Amino acid sequence: MGVERCLEGSIVGYREQLASWCIACTKRNRGSRIVARFRHRNDAIAHQQFLQRYVPGATYTVLFDPPDPSPDSGEFAESES
Numbered sequence: 001m002g003v004e005r006c007l008e009g010s011i012v013g014y015r016e017q018l019a020s021w022c023i024a025c026t027k028r029n030r031g032s033r034i035v036a037r038f039r040h041r042n043d044a045i046a047h048q049q050f051l052q053r054y055v056p057g058a059t060y061t062v063l064f065d066p067p068d069p070s071p072d073s074g075e076f077a078e079s080e081s
Contacts, residue, residue, distance in 0.1 A: 020066055023048050026059045035060075 019037035021044040026032040035051075038044040044062045051060045 022065050024061045
């Protein structure tokens with residue numbers, strides 16, 4: 001059971017890195033939360049329009065949520081001279 005949770009967490013993290021565009025939902029007295037993630041901005045905007053049309057009473061915002069660089073990747077590693 002512990003191994004499955006560990007693997008599931010790593011898959012979710014990887015999927016989040018692939019899908020940097022997200023939709024945040026803001027409702028009165030409930031705060032905001034991310035309701036969906038997408039790889040492409042056009043997909044996120046189309047889904048936002050769908051949600052606004054069919055789920056009234058909430059505000060949906062498309063956001064770009066860039067993945068955090070991992071220390072293992074070396075993409076943003078500082079060079080020592």
